[in-house]
Amino acid sequence: MHIEILSDESYDEFIAENDEAMIFWVAEGCIRCFEIVQPEFVILAQTLAELKPTFKLAIIDGSEFKDFVTEKKVDSFPRLEYFKRGRFEYFYENQQNGQAMLNFALQPTKEGAEKPKRYIWELDSSRDSGNIIHVNKFTFPEEVEKVKFGFLMLHAGGFDGAGSMKNAYDAFSEASKILAPISELKFFACDCGRGKDWGKARV
DSSP states (O other): OOEEEEOTTTHHHHHHHOSEEEEEEEOTTOHIIIIIIHHHHHHHHHHHHHHOTTEEEEEEEGGGOHHHHHHTTOOSSSEEEEEETTEEEEEOOSOOSHHHHHHHHHSOOHHHHSOOOOOOGGGOTTSOOTTEEEEOTTTHHHHHTTOSEEEEEEEOOOSBTBGGGHHHHHHHHHHHHHTTTOTTEEEEEEEGGGOTTTTOOOO
8 A cells, every 4th residue: 555654753754755745634533534535545545656656645543642633733633734845735625535636636736725615505596496495593493483384405515516416406496486386385495514603693
C-alpha cells in the first residue's frame, strides 16, 4: 500500500521529506473515517502511485497520540491536510471521494480544497417547487398550526446540485400541485442540511 503510517515523531519528518503530501487524520470511533473516507484514500494512493508518484500520502491515528492532537489543534475527524515543500498549504474540505481528491492532488488549488457549496432547494429559482412551504424547526410549529393535514419532507441537499434528490423533489412538488384543491392539506419541506440553527431569529 502506498500510504505511510505516521506517529507523533515521524509526522514532521514526513512533511519535510516530500515535495507534496497529504495527511489523513483518523480517530477511534470515527465511522466516517474508516467506512467512507479511508477506502477512498486507499484508491487515491493506488492511482497517484501511477499518475503522480511524487505526491505522498500518510495516515495518523489521533487516538494513539492525544497530546499531539492537542498540539496540532485537531478538533474534528476526519481531517485532511495538504503540504507543499514542507509547508502547510490547505485543509482539504472538498468532497471526500476518490475522484474529487484525485482532481485536487493532480492540480492542488485553494479553490479545489474548499468545502463545496451545498445545494439549497428553496433558493433554486430554476426548479418548480409547486405549492411547497419551505420551513425550518423554528417556523414549522407556527405553520402547521394553520392547517388540518400536512405532509413534511425532511431533506438535505448534496454538493452536486439536486443530484440524487432530484426525483424526490420533483415528485413531492408534483404531488403538492395535484392535491392543491384540498385546501386543508399542505406540503412542507425542511432542509436539515442547513444546520440546526438555520432560521433562528437573530437578536
